[in-house]
Amino acid sequence: MKVVVCVKQIPDPNTTGQLDPSTHLLKREGVEVVMDPGDEYGVEAGLKLVEAAGGEVTIISMGPERGLDAVRKALAMGAAKGILVSDESLRGSDALSTARVLAATAKREGFDIVITATESTDGYTGIVPQAMAEILDVPAVTFAKSIELDGDTLKVQRQTEAGYDVVQATLPVVLSVTAGVNEPRYPSLKGIMGAKSKPLDRLTPRDLELSGVGGASAGQSITAVEPAPQRGAGEIVKDDGQGAARVADFLAERKVI
Amino acid sequence: MALDRVWVFLEVAGGKAAPAGLELLTKARELGSTVEAVVFSPEAEQAAGDAGAHGAATLYAASDPAYTEVLLGGPAADALAALVEEHKPDLILFAMTQDGRDVAGRLAAKLGVPVVANALEVAADGAVSVGSSVFGATLNVTTALEGGAPAIVIVRPKSFAAEPSGAGPAKLVPVAIPVAEKHRRARVVDRTAEVASGPKLEEAAVVVSGGRGLADPKNFELLEQLAGAIGNAAVGASRAVVDAGWVPYAMQVGQTGKTVKPTVYIACGISGAMQHTVGMKGAKAIVAINRDENAPIFKLADLGVVGDVLKIVPQLTEEIKKRKSK
Ligand SMILES: Cc1cc2nc3c(=O)[nH]c(=O)nc-3n(C[C@H](O)[C@H](O)[C@H](O)COP(=O)(O)OP(=O)(O)OC[C@H]3O[C@@H](n4cnc5c(N)ncnc54)[C@H](O)[C@@H]3O)c2cc1C
Numbered sequence: 001m002k003v004v005v006c007v008k009q010i011p012d013p014n015t016t017g018q019l020d021p022s023t024h025l026l027k028r029e030g031v032e033v034v035m036d037p038g039d040e041y042g043v044e045a046g047l048k049l050v051e052a053a054g055g056e057v058t059i060i061s062m063g064p065e066r067g068l069d070a071v072r073k074a075l076a077m078g079a080a081k082g083i084l085v086s087d088e089s090l091r092g093s094d095a096l097s098t099a100r101v102l103a104a105t106a107k108r109e110g111f112d113i114v115i116t117a118t119e120s121t122d123g124y125t126g127i128v129p130q131a132m133a134e135i136l137d138v139p140a141v142t143f144a145k146s147i148e149l150d151g152d153t154l155k156v157q158r159q160t161e162a163g164y165d166v167v168q169a170t171l172p173v174v175l176s177v178t179a180g181v182n183e184p185r186y187p188s189l190k191g192i193m194g195a196k197s198k199p200l201d202r203l204t205p206r207d208l209e210l211s212g213v214g215g216a217s218a219g220q221s222i223t224a225v226e227p228a229p230q231r232g233a234g235e236i237v238k239d240d241g242q243g244a245a246r247v248a249d250f251l252a253e254r255k256v257i
Numbered sequence: 258m259a260l261d262r263v264w265v266f267l268e269v270a271g272g273k274a275a276p277a278g279l280e281l282l283t284k285a286r287e288l289g290s291t292v293e294a295v296v297f298s299p300e301a302e303q304a305a306g307d308a309g310a311h312g313a314a315t316l317y318a319a320s321d322p323a324y325t326e327v328l329l330g331g332p333a334a335d336a337l338a339a340l341v342e343e344h345k346p347d348l349i350l351f352a353m354t355q356d357g358r359d360v361a362g363r364l365a366a367k368l369g370v371p372v373v374a375n376a377l378e379v380a381a382d383g384a385v386s387v388g389s390s391v392f393g394a395t396l397n398v399t400t401a402l403e404g405g406a407p408a409i410v411i412v413r414p415k416s417f418a419a420e421p422s423g424a425g426p427a428k429l430v431p432v433a434i435p436v437a438e439k440h441r442r443a444r445v446v447d448r449t450a451e452v453a454s455g456p457k458l459e460e461a462a463v464v465v466s467g468g469r470g471l472a473d474p475k476n477f478e479l480l481e482q483l484a485g486a487i488g489n490a491a492v493g494a495s496r497a498v499v500d501a502g503w504v505p506y507a508m509q510v511g512q513t514g515k516t517v518k519p520t521v522y523i524a525c526g527i528s529g530a531m532q533h534t535v536g537m538k539g540a541k542a543i544v545a546i547n548r549d550e551n552a553p554i555f556k557l558a559d560l561g562v563v564g565d566v567l568k569i570v571p572q573l574t575e576e577i578k579k580r581k582s583k
């Protein structure tokens with residue numbers, strides 16, 4: 001079985017992000033970068049699938065050269081091969097361009113399942129998996145909170161507003177996974193050493209025979225950025241046994257009790 | 258008025274239009290001279306009253322039962338693409354729900370048009386522009402969509418209030434586009450609801466939410482009891498306890514969960530990470546109970562109580578019961 005997992009390198013989510021005031025693009029210089037924590041679940045899901053059914057996991061990523069670190073981490077976790085699509089023209093890509101590039105890469109590689117997270121932690125657009133599925137003309141089995149594979153049928157619990165649906169799909173599919181679907185493994189020392197000798201390819205849009213992708217063709221642009229109004233703090237009391245009564249007064253003032 | 262035709266992707270459940278879609282119809286009245294709704298469900302026609310009352314002149318009703326038997330994204334995007342070709346809307350609004358995202362993402366790729374998610378505001382002045390907030394709602398960003406029509410915008414529920422326009426039911430236009438065989442490869446074989454009885458999280462006057470400070474999943478019962486004593490109240494949760502498996506995802510409030518705007522939000526043992534506060538800072542009033550006086554949640558609370566949530570919550574429940582029995 002061929003599993004392709006998408007991983008994205010993002011600014012460390014524990015630091016507050018910044019936009020470049022002139023270009024309105026995410027500031028990447030001087031910021032710690034990490035593999036999107038959401039994608040760790042995707043890598044783990046891919047590894048579990050091939051451990052059970054045989055086959056290999058290929059990692060694909062689009063982004064600047066520094067994105068190699070995220071791909072290497074996934075290789076250290078156990079993936080067999082990595083591909084980074086990188087090119088100056090891709091800077092400022094919108095969700096649709098990103099999906100076109102990733103879909104073309106997955107297609108070139110061949111796949112039974114393409115795995116993504118449900119949304120990226122930096123952009124949280126959350127539509128790249130669906131757009132990829134449309135381009136690849138396969139079902140998008142999204143928001144998976146549990147995954148089972150039986151032959152070429154994938155059985156997934158798909159999160160919904162009210163609970164979850166059980167979805168059955170025959171391969172090939174695009175699968176998006178939520179946090180909580182599994183417990184991502186840490187790369188072992190042996191894994192980290194072994195990753196160094198695994199194949200890691202670089203591609204450009206030209207290699208993928210793609211044109212009209214990247215920042216120049218984005219159908220959207222940021223026109224204004226301003227600080228959001230913040231709520232101020234109110235009354236703070238230390239609980240001296242009267243805290244509950246104070247809250248009850250507050251609820252009564254607001255006429256909800 | 259800037260746009261000619263604005264469409265809203267409406268979802269129905271239990272024979273009723275989902276509130277998020279009615280919020281969008283209300284907003285759409287400001288954006289276009291013709292507002293129309295599209296529904297994919299065997300119950301589609303039952304939404305004509307609600308849709309019309311919130312501003313939809315027409316309801317395109319795709320009521321093939323197959324729409325509930327398969328994943329909606331593929332077939333709904335196919336049918337919408339055909340409808341777009343025929344009717345040429347300028348803008349399609351989707352609510353940021355699971356199905357909304359699935360359909361919008363596929364449709365954007367199919368049509369090659371721009372799509373913006375996480376919208377909190379939409380304006381149409383020549384071009385369509387979208388307001389959203391980033392980095393835990395510390396910055397507001399405006400994005401202009403200029404890559405062809407229709408513009409596709411996915412809006413966070415609760416961004417607008419749903420208000421009836423006083424109009425009668427929408428004109429029903431049946432859509433007879435069959436679900437292609439290939440879409441039957443992904444079937445929905447079972448549906449499970451995990452939400453508790455009582456008012457819905459998005460609709461309750463009071464939301465009582467619990468976080469890791471509750472220390473044990475069984476302490477969520479304390480919140481259920483408090484919500485019960487208050488009456489029109491629902492229980493929510495932080496992602497930390499959802500990921501830990503204490504309570505279902507359907508209860509999660511925040512960036513990757515639900516947005517709530519109750520009259521009062523009570524945060525119990527929640528630190529106030531920005532990914533959480535994004536989903537609740539639109540509440541009219543916020544009460545926080547936390548034993549750490551430096552917890553960030555106190556920065557936005559109208560009333561903050563520094564203390565042990567496991568002591569204060571049961572006392573509060575008793576206090577409310579006492580006051581109500583008087
Ligand atoms: C991409 C992304 C998306 C996210 N989306 C969401 C989301 O949608 N919703 C969400 O909630 N989070 C989300 N998070 C997670 C968020 O960053 C926080 O980790 C989470 O909200 C913390 O949950 P918590 O407040 O319950 O836990 P903690 O941060 O551990 O806070 C527990 C609090 O309880 C207090 N406490 C402990 N014991 C007691 C006691 N006895 N009495 C009173 N107080 C006590 C502590 O002082 C502390 O402040 C997201 C994170 C990422 C990276």
Ligand SMILES: Nc1ncnc2c1ncn2[C@@H]1O[C@H](COP(=O)(O)O)[C@@H](O)[C@H]1O
Pocket residue numbers: 006007008009036038039042060061062063095098102115116117118119120121123124125126127128129
């Ligand atoms: N540049 C990228 N490289 C690799 N994977 C990506 C990239 N952008 C998005 N993805 C994948 O698609 C998911 C959803 O992204 P988004 O729609 O941008 O929120 C992410 O969590 C990743 O798994």
